[in-house]
């Protein structure tokens with residue numbers, strides 16, 4: 001970090017070796033599936049201004065809330081299973097906000113059922129990404145994020161593909177196809193994955209021996225709700 005100012009990304013490859021930046025926590029780096037805070041910092045710098053309303057319908061450990069507050073944006077964070085008092089309990093498939101009332105939506109959704117986030121029966125992270133129902137439920141979240149966004153405003157969505165039991169599932173492409181039904185594409189960012197449980201010597205050996213690849217990146221889809229013409 002130069003002059004205590006986080007790096008403003010200028011390419012489509014973002015590589016943040018640590019989850020946090022600065023000297024205050026942003027979210028909880030012990031939360032499984034936590035988003036690197038600089039992903040949200042970069043999106044807010046580019047696509048919002050002070051006083052804008054940012055919404056994260058699946059905000060996990062609250063990274064979006066912490067970054068947005070620090071940058072003087074208004075923010076609402078929901079989750080099906082809140083872990084902090086400032087996170088509102090809500091299902092992302094029905095967001096209690098008016099149409100066209102929000103300046104930016106950020107979502108880092110489950111990628112399938114690879115992580116256990118909570119015991120809540122309505123957690124989308126209980127549905128395997130190999131099951132088409134996973135995409136039907138994510139589409140309900142896409143529809144809601146589209147509905148609450150003002151025209152010309154941005155939705156940022158992080159997701160990853162899956163490879164397990166000898167089968168590759170292009171989770172990112174499948175979600176991207178859904179997003180394109182509603183939004184225009186601004187750009188697609190590749191986020192380097194760090195600190196994965198699979199990034200061990202044993203897993204690297206297995207990847208070589210059984211001829212498969214460990215996941216090295218996630219997608220960040222930057223989508224815009226079209227202008228109202």
Ligand SMILES: C[S@@+](CC[C@H](N)C(=O)[O-])C[C@H]1O[C@@H](n2cnc3c(N)ncnc32)[C@H](O)[C@@H]1O
Pocket residue numbers: 027028031032033034035036057058059060061062063064078079080081090091092093108109110117118122123124125
């Ligand atoms: C990848 S985590 C989000 C991480 C978060 N951005 C952070 O930095 O901590 C995905 C979140 O989606 C939440 N979730 C799953 N199903 C949901 C639903 N139906 N409605 C709202 N949140 C849901 C999970 O509880 C989990 O916290």
